[in-house]
Amino acid sequence: MATVWRSQRAFARFFAGKTVRILNNASDLGAKLTPASISVSSTQNYSNYAKSPFVKRIKEQYEFDIVKNPPEWAYVERLMPFESIPNVTPKETYPSGWIPPKEEAKNLPYFIARTRNHQMPIYLDLSMKGTRKISLIRRIEGDIWLLNDLIKEHLQKTQKRYVETRVHELGRFIEVKGDFVTTLRDWAYAQGF
């Protein structure tokens, strides 16, 4: 009994004579706890629910008002990821060596469309542990058979030998047997694709 009494007296001494601030976890959530908001006087028993003070409307620590479409929003938008891959801004030269497609290529009876990243869709397929090399031309529109003939003719001229190709009409791609990716890319850039 004596120990209980002593502890109560210690508690009373801690809050002696004046209103003090009660620390709690909400103190750092943008709201300042003033002595007026939550306060106890030492005369009251704080652990008593019925006698504890009402929580009043707290004062905001920072003054703010909500604005729709503020001018600063442009800076936030600048940080957001792109919704879609942006179009290329036309320039004189491109330091990366990227070659832009030419407008006149659209008048040809065949067409190789760029990928979504504005790259030329000509790839090398390696299989059989790298011994089987297939050059793949994808995204062909228009007359795929005419394009196939021209590719064969061009490779015959540059490689000085017959080069086998395979046309997939439904999948709109041409496979060329052998690694001719650089040759084919240069040819496609020269055509303006």
Place this chain on the structure above:
Amino acid sequence: MTSTLINVFKKLNITAVTQIRLCSSATNVVSEHRDISVIKKDWKFPPQYTKPREVWIENLDTVKENKLGLFELHPLIYATVPRIDLIHRNVEWQKKYRWVSWAHTKTRAEVRGGGRKPWPQKGLGRARHGSIRSPLWRGGGIVHGPRSGKTHFFMLPFHMRIHGLTSTLSAKFAQDDLHVVKDLELPTEESEYLIDLIKERNWGPSVLIVDDTDYAPRNITVATDNLPYVNIMPVYGLNVYSMLKHDTLILTHAAAQKIEERLLNHLHSNTAIQQAKFKLDQV
């Protein structure tokens, strides 16, 4: 009128090499006799080589077909070469992801009895057996049988789903099974009206109607309520299986635009998030 028709046919002729790219001459089709206008589109991702397809905007407020205008569709969505393999993969996926197999068999441990050795190991001249529920026995347990609650869920890769949709839309459009209507307002809520309309316009036995909102007008919902072969769907519910299940696909003007916009955006953006491995808590 004849010259108009010739113009239309010229524009529809896609195989002729000289006619492939004619994006600019769309306004030629406007006729003086009727107040038909081509709605020229200003796409975010304009077609590169293949010219846009044109489709009539029809009406639903009379049984007789009435053409209200022409509308351009993006060739990447509505005029690609239909990859039938991708359409098939999509249909298989849609059948499988919701399929839970409840076939079930009991193992030798679950079949009742069989705890006792049926006869002694030696001395009888008979085969050695330790349980009458062994899989060798009639009425015994089943080895490697089906166990119930087997899910067949998997996710088809994202671009296969996207190209499945474009392939199916293109196939429907090429087969003249895709129609665009202005809106879904019907004059009555009688089913007979809709039956007559479908018969008059030769819209196959089953019709799928797609709108861009979840709430269709009252008349059409009441009219289709007891027609099991006419169904209404919002844009976000559009799928390959339903498009193939129904003979005719009816898109509202707004729905056609919304489908186009969404799919085009996926075809021209970084889809690393959508292509990431499927996780159960990602939705």
